[in-house]
Amino acid sequence: MEAQGCVQCAYVDYKGRRCEDSAENEGGLCFWHDPEADKQGDDICERVEAIAKSGRPLTGFQLKNANLRNVHLVNRGCQDGYDLTDADLNHADLRDAHLYNINLQGACLLKVDARYANLNSANLTRANLLGIRLDDAKIEHIRWGSIILQAAESKKLRKRESNRKEGVRRLNEEAEEVCRNIRRQCELHGLQEEAGEFFQKEMRYRRYQLPTYSWQRLVSKTVDLLCGYGERPMRVIAFSAAMVVVCAFLYAMIGVSAGGEIIQVHPELGWQANWAKLMECLYFSVVTFTTLGYGDIAPVGIGRTIAAFEAFLGTFILALYVVVFVKKMTR
Template sequence: MSGKVCGFKARNGWQCDQQAGESGLCYWHDPNVDKRHHDVKADVEAWAASGRPLDGFQLARTNLTDIHLVNRGNKQGYSCQGADFYRANLTEAHCFGLDLRNASLMKANLLRANLNCTHLDGSNLLGADMARTGLENVDWGEQFKQERLAFLEKDPSRRQSLFQESEEVCRNIRKQCEKQGLFDVAGYFFKKEMRFRRYQMPTFSFQRALSKTVDLFCGYGEDPLRVVIFSVLVIVSCALAYFALGTTQANPIYPDLTGVEARFYELLNALYFSVVTFTTLGYGDITPSGFARFIAAFEAFLGSFTMALFVVVFVKKMTR
């Protein structure tokens, strides 16, 4: 062993002060040191309790069953950014509030572990066993590792593979959240899962275009507000078309108005007629003329479909 200090430096500037081996890294930060047969749980707990970060720790395949990494009495959990827990046994681990940003939990055993309030932005959760894992109030971040790499990847086959992995990660999280009654989180990851599936489709294909339309239209059945916004856009667009093409009113309400006021009330009539047509009420006091009839027929069809879809999406959302 040399007298050199470990060359690991965290993103926040923290420098490890442990003695380095031949690789220039210490026991904890050297990925080439096989720790699978080492009993490191107590040492890792002691390191965290000393106030030093666990950033960059290489703990692949280690047995960390029931490890306690909760920073008691402090709102901010221990920092474990960029750590490697590949295939580590974290069964019943206590990780409340742990900062696991950019960490690898790939194929880790997280059975009955407590990940409540953890930070997982940029982490790798591919193949992680999260059966009965506590996932309440988790800060999932903007992107997981595979998602972030996929949008940067230039090679089509590699990008396809990364999107498949991203879909698998989201599906796994969604299923676990559904089992725990975290339906809002499950809905969020269902949308991400469907989007990653769409990204795997040929760019110029009917399937991808249809998937994109469903996403924009209703967020894959998870966003009723999008249906409402779409409905308002259809009503306003058709109202402008009726105003431009003209409609016929059986009994004009304001026969004496002229100029700007008359045009304004014509616009209101067009908007009223558009709402009546979209909702398929069809009072008959105003009728379209010319090409506006075809627009009215299309709006009526679209309105009946959209309202039925809204009921389905809304009920699905509320009955959870």
């Protein structure tokens, strides 16, 4: 397509919008979408601000190594922030930048210096956050996305055959590093809920680096399921309740002894009678799990083994809950 004798830039963004600028290189790209164009000039900051204020989209801008210190990209009076989706800001200087509510979905923020920047309410979904510096930056209400970019790439790589294991391990290392960095910054800013979320992700990506069938990975997975690496105390309660109920059903099927009488459900009994016996077994299961041991009801047969296992696991689970609960509350 030509306009006034010039070839229009070939870049098309995620919304299907084609750049209106003229192409300046052999690849058919304009200055802003050309990854080889030098963006280190002192006037880049002002030029980017002017484009944003004009209403033109900033999607896909190639701003590698750009000096954007103190850049002001806050779209005042509009619910949506300026759109820098898929932009390349690799090694850019964003110190003291005003980026409230900015849309940086899919952007490359590799080793960006964002110290003292205002990133409140920014959208960083699918952004490459490896090595980003967020010291003293404002990071409240950021939309980080449900999965780290490197982790998403790792999942895709698992389906390939060549060099799959090494590539997956490297990507999970990077994902762990990203989560550790963000988790530390969240802790410094008092964002404890976000810090907890990223701690869980950090531990999961560390687990993915372990051999698939190793006991270390199995233990790590168990801890994740049981308590979310100490960040999910309700999981401990849910597991405890499930175990108590399951054991109660087992006792009801096997039978327990109370004053010489065997308490056991039976198909020939009515539902009311069986329900009463099941409640008795549930009571015994709770007493066993909490290791109270009143002695009014005792297991029989294989039920003794089940009761011993339940009591042992109950002691461990209750101690675990105290640790997890205290950790969560002291934050």
